[in-house]
Every structure is written in C-alpha cells, then in structure tokens.
Amino acid sequence: MGPAELAALMHDWREKPFRVKQLQRWLWREPAGDFDRLTDLPQALRRKLAEHFHLKCWMPVKEQTSSDGTRKFLFQLDDGNAIETVLIPERDHSTLCLSTQVGCRMGCAFCRTARIGFKRNLTAGEMLHQILHARRVSPAELPLTNLVFMGMGEPLDNYDHLRAALGVIFDTAAFGFGHRRVTVSTVGPPDMIRRLGQDTKAALAVSMTAAEDELRSRLMPVNRRHPLADLKAALQDYPLVRGRRITIEYVLLAGVNDSPAHVKALIKFLHGLKVKINLIPFNPAPDVPFHRPEPAVVELFQEKLHAARFTVMIRRSMGADVSAACGQLAADRLEP
Ligand code: SF4
Numbered sequence: 001m002g003p004a005e006l007a008a009l010m011h012d013w014r015e016k017p018f019r020v021k022q023l024q025r026w027l028w029r030e031p032a033g034d035f036d037r038l039t040d041l042p043q044a045l046r047r048k049l050a051e052h053f054h055l056k057c058w059m060p061v062k063e064q065t066s067s068d069g070t071r072k073f074l075f076q077l078d079d080g081n082a083i084e085t086v087l088i089p090e091r092d093h094s095t096l097c098l099s100t101q102v103g104c105r106m107g108c109a110f111c112r113t114a115r116i117g118f119k120r121n122l123t124a125g126e127m128l129h130q131i132l133h134a135r136r137v138s139p140a141e142l143p144l145t146n147l148v149f150m151g152m153g154e155p156l157d158n159y160d161h162l163r164a165a166l167g168v169i170f171d172t173a174a175f176g177f178g179h180r181r182v183t184v185s186t187v188g189p190p191d192m193i194r195r196l197g198q199d200t201k202a203a204l205a206v207s208m209t210a211a212e213d214e215l216r217s218r219l220m221p222v223n224r225r226h227p228l229a230d231l232k233a234a235l236q237d238y239p240l241v242r243g244r245r246i247t248i249e250y251v252l253l254a255g256v257n258d259s260p261a262h263v264k265a266l267i268k269f270l271h272g273l274k275v276k277i278n279l280i281p282f283n284p285a286p287d288v289p290f291h292r293p294e295p296a297v298v299e300l301f302q303e304k305l306h307a308a309r310f311t312v313m314i315r316r317s318m319g320a321d322v323s324a325a326c327g328q329l330a331a332d333r334l335e336p
Pocket of ligand 1: 104105106107108111112113114151152153154187327
C-alpha cells in the first residue's frame with residue numbers, strides 16, 4: 001500500500017492521521033516482517049492489521065552473478081509471471097535497475113524484453129518490493145542509493161503505479177531516496193514526459209537510438225505516433241532544477257545508426273537542449289538481429305559529439321555475461 005491507500009485505510013478505521021507515517025516506516029524503512037514488532041502502534045491496531053493483511057518479503061527464484069559483480073534477480077509474481085531486477089555495484093554504492101511491467105508493448109527492435117510482448121503492468125507494491133530486496137542484500141560498503149527505472153517495461157506506460165511508487169521512494173518517512181538519485185528512463189510518449197515533469201522531481205532519461213524519423217520509427221515504433229519534433233518540444237518544456245540535465249541514451253547498432261551522418265543528425269536534434277549523452281554499444285542477445293559496433297566506431301561517434309560540446313559517456317555494460325545488461329532482460333529462465 002502506498003501513502004494514499006494507507007491514509008484511506010486509517011481514515012476508514014478512525015485512526016489518527018499520523019499512523020500513516022508510522023506504518024510507512026515499518027513497511028519500507030525498517031521492514032518489520034511481523035505486526036507484533038510495530039511497537040509504537042496500539043495493540044488493538046496491530047491485531048486488526050494482522051487480521052486483514054500480511055507482511056511479505058520477496059525472495060528471488062533465481063539469482064545470477066556476473067563476473068563484474070552485477071547481480072540479476074528473477075522474481076516470480078503471485079500470478080506466475082516473472083520479472084528481472086538488476087543490482088549493479090559501483091565504486092562506493094549500488095544502483096538498482098527496476099522493472100515496471102511484465103514484458104513491454106513498445107516493441108523496440110533492439111530489445112529482448114520486447115520479444116516477450118506485453119503481459120501486464122506491475123503494481124506500485126511490486127516495484128517497491130524489488131527495492132526492499134535489493135536494499136536487504138546490498139553489502140554495507142555498497143549501500144543502495146540509486147535507482148534507475150530501466151528494467152523490463154516502459155515506466156510511463158504504467159504511469160499511475162509508477163507515480164505511486166515514486167511517492168513512497170521519495171517520502172522521507174518511507175525510503176527517502178534523493179531526487180537526483182532516481183532516474184526514470186523512457187522512449188516517450190511526449191505528453192507523458194510532460195506529466196512526469198509536472199508530477200515528480202525524478203531525473204529523466206530518454207532513449208533516442210536514432211535522430212531521424214524514418215530510422216527511429218523503424219527501430220522504435222513509438223516514433224510513428226510521436227515523431228521527433230514532438231519529442232523535442234516535450235524535452236524543451238521539461239522542468240529542470242538548476243544544474244540538472246536530461247540524459248539521452250543512444251544504443252549504437254553496427255551499420256545501422258553509428259555513421260557520421262547519424263551523429264550529425266543527433267547533434268542537430270539535441271541543439272539547444274540541456275542534455276548529457278550515454279552511448280550504449282549494443283549488447284548482443286539471442287533472437288535480436290543486431291551487432292555491436294567496433295570500439296573505433298564508438299570512439300569516433302563520441303569524439304564528434306565532444307567536438308560539438310556535448311558531455312558524452314560510453315556506458316560500460318555491466319552484467320552482460322548473465323544477460324543482465326541493457327536490452328537483455330526477458331525473465332525467461334524460471335527453472336532453478
Ligand atoms: S527498450 Fe524499453 S521501451 Fe523499448 S521494448 Fe525494451 S523495455 Fe520496452
């Protein structure tokens with residue numbers, strides 16, 4: 001339950017409004033596991049909660065660890081569906097890549113999640129359980145401080161649940177993550193990008209992968225309904241706090257979108273926007289008919305963007321040996 005549902009419940013049960021904050025803490029900040037441990041609540045309320053609800057704790061049905069320390073968890077949901085979540089160790093903290101849907105309906109040609117189609121949206125609780133588990137298993141020296149909504153699914157296609165989850169994520173009585181440390185990654189559509197900007201202070205990342213309409217429409221079907229001009233207008237309108245920029249993700253596909261002409265189109269599209277660019281050399285995946293460009297091609301692409309005065313990073317792909325890298329999630333290995 002998010003804060004709104006808890007508030008409604010406490011209201012229905014004629015409890016004081018401050019009970020919501022207490023419950024939030026026990027649910028997300030210091031998960032109790034048992035209603036008897038909610039010691040600052042009256043006994044009668046604890047009993048009533050235990051009669052109506054249960055506190056559960058997710059355990060993955062499978063975990064794989066990459067040679068670089070990235071851990072991929074496969075969770076089976078109550079209805080039998082499965083999702084994957086990826087915990088990435090960084091220098092002094094951990095970052096969690098969360099899923100928001102079982103599958104995805106966006107159909108990006110270079111993404112393995114698209115191959116399984118769309119099954120259903122995750123609830124806010126199912127998103128938050130991924131965080132609870134990751135926080136529990138993160139080593140003390142690499143605490144979980146950063147979240148990226150870049151796992152299975154398009155977050156803005158499940159907006160109401162995403163927004164409810166973000167409410168709990170930012171609430172200092174619950175998880176209390178900093179706004180700068182939570183990034184929502186999207187392919188669009190533009191009107192939903194605008195809503196995200198109005199409703200939350202989450203950082204925004206946008207998947208481009210091509211800066212010409214014909215090519216982007218081929219690689220990312222969302223572009224057929226919402227062409228690049230609409231996307232650019234939404235990015236221009238996106239409210240940014242001082243010093244912050246939108247992250248542009250560009251998956252480099254050998255021979256498809258990695259030529260000097262493609263970088264020129266990208267520079268033209270990004271002109272006037274406050275952005276930083278992540279170049280992601282394609283991570284090969286079964287059944288996905290693309291290849292990774294040679295390192296020299298990637299470096300040349302980066303140099304041209306640098307020369308146009310953009311901040312550009314080449315994303316190190318973590319977890320590729322256990323299919324945990326960008327575009328490789330498919331939750332298709334339920335066997336132990
Ligand atoms: S890249 Fe993201 S939006 Fe596109 S199909 Fe994959 S999960 Fe969906």
